[in-house]
Amino acid sequence: MYRERAAVGIPAAVRWVSVSSVAGPVRVLPDGCLDLLWSSRAGLLVAGPDRVAQVSWSAPGERWIGLRLPPGVGPAVFGVPAEEVRDRRVPLADLWGRAAVEPAERIRAAIDPGGARCAADWSDAGATILEEVARARLRAGGGPDPLGAHVAARLAAGATVAATAAEVGLGARALHRRSRALFGYGPKTLARILRMRRALELARRGVPLAEVAARSGYADQAHLTRDVRELTGVPPTRLLTSPPD
Template identity: 90%
Template sequence: MYRERAAVGIRAAVRWASVTSGGGPVRVLPDGCLDLLWSSRAGLLVAGPDRVAQVSWSAPGERWIGLRLPPGVGPAVFGVPAEELRDRRVPLADLWGRAAVELAERFGVATDPPGSRWAAAGATILEEVARARLRAAGGPDPLGAHVAARLAAGATVAATAAEVGLGVRALHRRSRALFGYGPKTLARILRLRRALDLARGGVPLAEVAVRSGYADQAHLTRDVRELAGVPPTRLLAPPTD
């Protein structure tokens, strides 16, 4: 079971919940986002921005609730630069201390025993906490949304830097703090997501490559393999029982 919907009060954020059926590995693709997570087995966690796909393992019946924060928003919520969380899964208590312990206690009441509304109750708590942290921080840095939108639309790093009034090196430094990596890496990841959305919609891979800004289908295949760890045909193959 996996469900997601738009979060309330946090632009472009997504709340989601899942229950692991058979257990085993799950390939999590990079997306430029940071996630605030709760697992019935591991508790409250922060998933940092990944440069390549991560393979995670869940136990059968494990419940997950997450709040996926769009590129550039996570640092204002978690209170640390995104690059400090890059390619990491960190217990929330390592960042928030006592506040994380108190949040875990709220989760215990809301999600145990797992009734029909455990996912909604838990996701609402995550939203409330994230909104409060954003208010306390004065909101996310507006540069993050602007840069991510321009790169997602296919703008070059140089053009994006000029548009926001920064030099390329300055944009790189700001991007590491906001996204966890430089704008070139973020652009590759956003292009991958755009290409996969097209492919999952039934667009042939050769056309996907052209429409997503790759030189050709071979370029698309190389990029998918490097970022996702497997070729497009395997990544897009329907799941088997």
């Protein structure tokens, strides 16, 4: 089971819940985001921005609640540059110390480990707590750096890195430095990941792959296939037979 919906009070953030019905691999595609997670097995975690797909093993009945923060927002919530958690899954306590204890206890109480709550109740309660924690951190820190949302939006729309740098008034080196702190990697890597996400979204709507490649800025379908395989470990045809991550 997997479902998601828009978060409250954090623009472009998504709250999601997942329950594993069987044991098996789970492939999480890179998206430029950082996630605040709760796992019934591991507790509160921070999922850093990935450069390539991460494959983990789910256990039957394992429950996950997540808050996916859009590119550039995570550092303001977690208090560290995104590159410090790149390609990592880090216990929240490693970043916040004792400040992570209170939200962990609230979630443990809200999910009702005794099983009295129905699935919708425990997941909604847990996701609401994650949202509240993230909103409080954003208020305390003065909000996310607006550069992050602007750069990510321009790159997601297909703008070149050079054009984006000129638009925000930064040189190439300065934009790369700011991008590593905001997204975990440079703007070229973020642009590549966002282009792949855009292409897969079109393909899932039924657009033929050759047309997807042309509309997404790839040289041809072979370029699209090669890029998707390098970022995810499998070709796009394989991804299209599975539900989106």
